[in-house]
Amino acid sequence: MKLSKEWDVALRVIDKIENGGFEAVIVGGAVRDHLLERQVNDVDVATSALPSEVKQIFSSTVDVGIEHGTVLVLDEGEPIEVTTYRTEGTYSDYRRPEEVAFVRNLEEDLQRRDFTINAMAYTKEGNIVDLYGGKEDIENRVIRAVGDPNIRFREDALRMLRAIRFGAQLGFSIEGETLKAIQIDSDLIDFIANERISMEMAKIWKSKYVYYGLQVLNESNLSKFLVGHFAEQLEDWRTFKAEKSEVGWAYLCLLNRQDFQKIVEFYRLSNKEKTYIRKVLKAFDALRQKWTAMDYFSNELEVLETAYDFACWQNEKPAFEKEHIKAVKSNLPLQSMNQLAINGNHLVNLTSRKKGPWIKVALDAATIAVLNGYVENDEDKLKEWFLNDFIDER
Numbered sequence: 001m002k003l004s005k006e007w008d009v010a011l012r013v014i015d016k017i018e019n020g021g022f023e024a025v026i027v028g029g030a031v032r033d034h035l036l037e038r039q040v041n042d043v044d045v046a047t048s049a050l051p052s053e054v055k056q057i058f059s060s061t062v063d064v065g066i067e068h069g070t071v072l073v074l075d076e077g078e079p080i081e082v083t084t085y086r087t088e089g090t091y092s093d094y095r096r097p098e099e100v101a102f103v104r105n106l107e108e109d110l111q112r113r114d115f116t117i118n119a120m121a122y123t124k125e126g127n128i129v130d131l132y133g134g135k136e137d138i139e140n141r142v143i144r145a146v147g148d149p150n151i152r153f154r155e156d157a158l159r160m161l162r163a164i165r166f167g168a169q170l171g172f173s174i175e176g177e178t179l180k181a182i183q184i185d186s187d188l189i190d191f192i193a194n195e196r197i198s199m200e201m202a203k204i205w206k207s208k209y210v211y212y213g214l215q216v217l218n219e220s221n222l223s224k225f226l227v228g229h230f231a232e233q234l235e236d237w238r239t240f241k242a243e244k245s246e247v248g249w250a251y252l253c254l255l256n257r258q259d260f261q262k263i264v265e266f267y268r269l270s271n272k273e274k275t276y277i278r279k280v281l282k283a284f285d286a287l288r289q290k291w292t293a294m295d296y297f298s299n300e301l302e303v304l305e306t307a308y309d310f311a312c313w314q315n316e317k318p319a320f321e322k323e324h325i326k327a328v329k330s331n332l333p334l335q336s337m338n339q340l341a342i343n344g345n346h347l348v349n350l351t352s353r354k355k356g357p358w359i360k361v362a363l364d365a366a367t368i369a370v371l372n373g374y375v376e377n378d379e380d381k382l383k384e385w386f387l388n389d390f391i392d393e394r
């Protein structure tokens with residue numbers, strides 16, 4: 001498989017760090033995804049060098065998380081995060097620790113990582129450092145905590161939801177002891193900041209195996225502590241598939257309309273997300289009545305297609321095919337209001353009336369008349385329509 005550009009950049013970064021007399025390796029998700037032959041995105045480098053030492057080696061760096069040992073190296077074109085080997089200090093309140101301790105050996109760094117599949121390192125020579133059987137777990141498609149799962153989840157309860165998220169992304173099962181520990185400790189998720197929960201859920205929505213992921217979310221007991229009726233509504237998710245997380249939030253709101261406010265608050269959804277959700281739900285309702293030319297006109301194609309998907313996932317597949325939406329939309333006599341052949345000035349000149357809110361009312365009515373085919377989008381025809389039909393009706 002072709003490796004990403006970032007992977008090569010990371011190897012060059014490693015080379016420079018090694019030339020500086022330190023150790024450096026690729027770690028975490030990139031190693032996992034490389035072994036799985038999945039698309040590798042963020043390539044993280046871990047090193048025995050302290051942040052100050054990393055900064056001496058490279059000419060262009062940014063302190064993105066220096067208190068946690070992370071320096072962003074910009075020297076090689078693509079930005080690469082370089083993090084000093086570290087262990088995590090004491091944990092309190094089941095949340096990840098605020099302080100970390102830098103260490104000089106890789107073994108300790110790998111030990112703090114959440115799952116065996118995420119706890120491997122890749123050396124410049126192409127060797128895999130695999131202290132916890134991550135490779136074997138990848139082969140067997142299981143997610144297993146590094147060390148005692150109960151201890152690890154009590155250190156940072158978010159790891160429980162991360163297990164489900166990786167399950168949903170990869171289609172892996174959760175190893176028995178790890179799952180049992182989540183079932184026991186599921187209530188500790190209440191200690192985790194909603195923003196962190198939301199980020200994991202957003203990744204679940206974009207996953208390949210959402211239905212399976214939610215099944216495990218229920219099985220793990222975690223769903224009891226999250227907003228959304230995942231146990232009762234599991235079947236509604238059977239055919240769900242999304243490329244962006246907003247679609248997941250919107251579908252969750254569709255299934256739980258009475259809890260809209262609770263959902264947006266719990267998952268800390270942004271105004272942009274809220275606006276998107278409202279648009280899709282409105283289009284979904286309109287589809288049940290049958291979309292009018294105005295519905296096709298006023299909604300973006302993606303919103304219409306998502307509302308169409310919702311209908312399919314709800315076993316209400318419309319009588320037309322999805323491709324039809326694009327065709328109808330592009331055949332509309334107008335694509336936007338500013339394509340209308342008359343404007344406010346035309347109307348003022350025609351009537352000698354003063355400018356006022358009536359202009360918007362008239363232009364909206366003209367838009368509807370054009371969309372519905374009552375009048376052509378032509379300046380003279382629209383003027384005629386305006387004088388005969390619109391003014392008459394007033």
Ligand code: ATP
Nearest residue numbers: 028029030042096112113114115118119156158159
């Ligand atoms: P992706 O970026 O595809 O979501 P990832 O594995 O890179 O997946 P990140 O959240 O970016 O996940 O974390 C990078 C690595 O840091 C993980 O692979 C894991 O080794 C470690 N890690 C992240 N979060 C935790 C955590 N809460 N507890 C322990 N280790 C963690």
Ligand code: MG
Nearest residue numbers: 028029030042
């Ligand atoms: Mg990552």
